[in-house]
Amino acid sequence: MTRTLTEEQLIATVTRLTSTRLTEYLAAEIVIPEQTEQGLVYHTLDVARLELACELHDQYEMEPDALSMMISLIDQMHGLRAELREVLNAVETQPEPVRQTLIEVIGTARFGRK
Incomplete structure (x- = not known):
């Protein structure tokens, strides 16, 4: 069972997150809360994304739209790593x-070795 958080719980969990900052991050679609019968809820992944967004915002003064793009690229990188892991596992079984x-x-394609 996945634990969900309300907005208030989320702000209490992510210490650098404020209501204003969350509103900006929602507009930039850094996180997209789930609509439930109880209202909007956030998941563990949202907490991690918001912690990263707050850290990048504070450390590098990145604006929400830039943060959204950066986090999207990080998501893509994680997806590619997972796919590569699957390929390597498949190769290992050969x-x-x-x-x-x-x-x-692969050596020839990557490094031009023959």
Whole structure:
């Protein structure tokens, strides 16, 4: 079961987050709360995204739209890492000759080695 937070709980959890800042981050779609019968709720992932957004905002004075773009790029990077992990796991299950062929092909494509 996923724990959800109300806006008040979220602001209490993310210490650098204020109501005004949350409003700006919502407008920039840094987080998109879930609408439930009880109202808007936030998830654990939202807490992590908002902690990162607040840190980047404070440290680098990034505006909400720039933060949104940066966090989107970070999301894409995490997605690519997960996909790469899956490919590496699939390669690992292959017989040794297949793995060696893949290593050679990837080495040539990446580094121009022959």
